[in-house]
Amino acid sequence: QTQSTIPYFTYGKGLGITSPDSLFQLNIRFRMQNRLGLRTKSESNLDISEVEARIRRLRLRFDGFVYTKKLNYVIQLAFTRSDMDYDDTGFPNVVRDAMVLYNFNKHFTIGLGQTKLPGNRQRVNSSGDLQLPDRSIVNSTFNIDRDFGLQLYYNNSISSLYYVLRGAISSGEGRNFNSSDRGLAYTGRIEFLPLGTFTNNGDYFEGDLARESKPKVSLGLSYSNNQNAIRTGGQLGKFLFAPRDIQTYMADFLFKYNGWAFASEFIKRNANDPITVNDAGEQRHVYVGHGENYQGSYLFKNNFEVIGRYSRVKPDEDLIEIEEIVEQYTLGFTKYLRGHRVKLQSELTYENNNWLNDTEDTGSYIVRFQIEFGI
């Protein structure tokens, strides 16, 4: 049993403890999102139809290295009911991330385990690095979430064009499946940063908290092919009554400069014969269609931010009688007390619901307040 000398401590992202002689590093983090939300009955009747009063997320995270600084790990545990995906899957998904990563060099990393797939940017950003209380409806409808498998990461630059390549081969069933069929999921992503890298990895958190002194841009493209998917969203959602192949195409754009941030995403999902039926005549379907999200913000010098967002998801004709077009217009205000770790977030959203075959729109207002708190 090795012992006694004092470890090396870090405090920047959680509490980091590195053993003498670098045997291992254990970095401990937690965060929670305590949320109050209201939805009105309609756009004219402002009576409250629904109250959202809950711990939306509560996470423990451990990361660091063992044996050599090239051999890293990330573990993330989630304890709230919605984080556990309990209502969709019928079992408690506590494990979110459990990944072992080997860095061959500063350009190339390979990992085995469960973590996020390289999908759309808003999903790849941590839920603890959002500027509004939650991600957009485009993300919730189309994201490809987490999965278990092999992941590759490569970055490099061609003169001043910095780029990132990511790839994954994974089970395709999402988090915490005991066994699956032959149909795997294949995901690839490429990111171009023509104006160089962002300050403090600012392309992976929302809002220009780094106040970029020069304009920075990132352009991302992802493609996912989930073969023999058994859930409505591939890696997410309730169980389909028959497997389907699901293709998802994603493009996103990010710009940051001097407190301003602008981000947009476009996602399209395809599946042949997206509606599955069981013997009792019940239907479950892959959401085929597309979505677009536009999000802009300005951060004042006192770390108060104003955010605007427009999101829209539209189903394909196959789902004309099942899913409606949803649009959201959001105005948000966020006060960052300790960057993204401790912040107060609020939003006012107008949501419009519109059937493809119908002109009778319905609308409602949503108000949310959230404290994000963690280390």
Place this chain on the structure above:
Amino acid sequence: QTQSTIPYFTYGKGLGITSPDSLFQLNIRFRMQNRLGLRTKSESNLDISEVEARIRRLRLRFDGFVYTKKLNYVIQLAFTRSDMDYDDTGFPNVVRDAMVLYNFNKHFTIGLGQTKLPGNRQRVNSSGDLQLPDRSIVNSTFNIDRDFGLQLYYNNSISSLYYVLRGAISSGEGRNFNSSDRGLAYTGRIEFLPLGTFTNNGDYFEGDLARESKPKVSLGLSYSNNQNAIRTGGQLGKFLFAPRDIQTYMADFLFKYNGWAFASEFIKRNANDPITVNDAGEQRHVYVGHGENYQGSYLFKNNFEVIGRYSRVKPDEDLIEIEEIVEQYTLGFTKYLRGHRVKLQSELTYENNNWLNDTEDTGSYIVRFQIEFGI
């Protein structure tokens, strides 16, 4: 990434780690209750009818501050089956506390999140600060448990009369609900301490472990109005077949002096039309009625304590055919090894069950032994 100097450690209540420059404090605690219990078939037939052999509670707790010492947090996770409330709710309630608190000054605090409501004293006391292996039947029948919402805390004194005011507006559905209806719960509590504050906050743990050198008294009154409650106990219990408004009135008294402690509680619960029925004719009801608990103890100099308790719950006439009057007479012995953190607890209880419309009492004996262990 801030780094390197050694943090400040504390050991009094868990392992406390405060970063240099007071960026944050992380205090880590755990505790478990390992319990063996037996119940006899009746008061004359001493054969064993039921064995309770289990980890009753196993908790992890994190608390401290982030950003400023005024901004505090408490997180508590519970991992045993009964702590998860799994059998009542059908989903795993791991999150017990997740609260962010802001101390305006030494008198006034406001919090948002999930934690205990300001109900009866025995419930507000931590389950790790009990003198007997568990709380009384009065508490288990009538307590208002935890909820998500906004809580206010104010304390001050008028000359030597110290007082505490607490209020909460909460969802009313209890722990870990994703969304709820308009019917919220409103809870208020006032505590009077006419002889001044207790040593080491002794009004929030059982037994006079502080051996008060002067007599100390606390008198508490709580009121809760849970509108449109959907569970049999408001924040607790199985789901009713129709919502009900539930009012709960609570009064409690505490006295401590020189190793002696005496505590009593009176709780009354009302609801109109307390029995709900579904289409299949099944019934679920709000327990309307009242309860009383009397508990006295003496702590010897060697930290061995003798405890006596009498508890009684009586249903209202509405429940005459569903619930019986229950009385418990308990004699307990507790040896405190490291205060409430490490202790050996035992009890012998006689329970008497008596139908309102019947004179045929039944009785049984319960024996329990428990190790409480934690930091």
Place this chain on the structure above:
Amino acid sequence: QTQSTIPYFTYGKGLGITSPDSLFQLNIRFRMQNRLGLRTKSESNLDISEVEARIRRLRLRFDGFVYTKKLNYVIQLAFTRSDMDYDDTGFPNVVRDAMVLYNFNKHFTIGLGQTKLPGNRQRVNSSGDLQLPDRSIVNSTFNIDRDFGLQLYYNNSISSLYYVLRGAISSGEGRNFNSSDRGLAYTGRIEFLPLGTFTNNGDYFEGDLARESKPKVSLGLSYSNNQNAIRTGGQLGKFLFAPRDIQTYMADFLFKYNGWAFASEFIKRNANDPITVNDAGEQRHVYVGHGENYQGSYLFKNNFEVIGRYSRVKPDEDLIEIEEIVEQYTLGFTKYLRGHRVKLQSELTYENNNWLNDTEDTGSYIVRFQIEFGI
């Protein structure tokens, strides 16, 4: 609140933090097993029938002492779906170990809580100390797992014959039951080490990582009598339709010397009338029968190990139409990077399935790769 001086740190098995004045010790550990596996459709058709792509185990562990170095604890939490036993029991079994132990002296220890029963050696070894990706089919069919109860541990020597005695009285229902019937489980085990103790407790991990300089042997015998068992495997498995008494007899042998290790186990399980039936005619049965496991390995100087294993389980005649004889021939390769804490494991297994009343064997191949990673 005691405070301030720096604790004493250890790094050998997790991160150990001992408070000044030895008030308590908190040792923090984690580990995960990230696994990729394939099974072929048959021995001739090598198409993939099943993919196992998952976090097999992810555990947090806390141990140490509180109050006195004689009063120890072990807590282990498990977060993956299969570790939670969710599919068998229908509730999430997060708590694996929660034990308080008192060491009277270096020979004698008594404990109360939930942990492994003193059954077969491969089960008693931690799943983090295995040389192949998982335990044998003999273990998975017959082991007696964990239970809540009282455990005794005694070790001593008669001249050079070292021996260990273990006993347990436990609920018999396995992990995390709220209450049970009178029928308890009684377990006893004896181990003989005629050539003295193993280096670094090498009789409790697989493979001769200690490279014993002299031959070492351990011989173990266990007996378990689980009265009124309500699950198919006593402490494990789905719920029987009627209780049964289950007896399990276990013998195991271990030899290690100079990088070589050889281990074998024999287990026999009895129950009268092992098949239970419910009103709908469904059957659930206690697996009565026997199994044998032989496992040998050599560890090269570069910490690369080659392992061979043969396992066989055979049901009794009662189950002739329900269970088949299963044999597995396994060849494994393991590279230890930091002992059992960080290692790469692979295996190729041929499985043969054979009905007692039938000569039509079926076979298949299994390939597995696993990263074990922890501190």
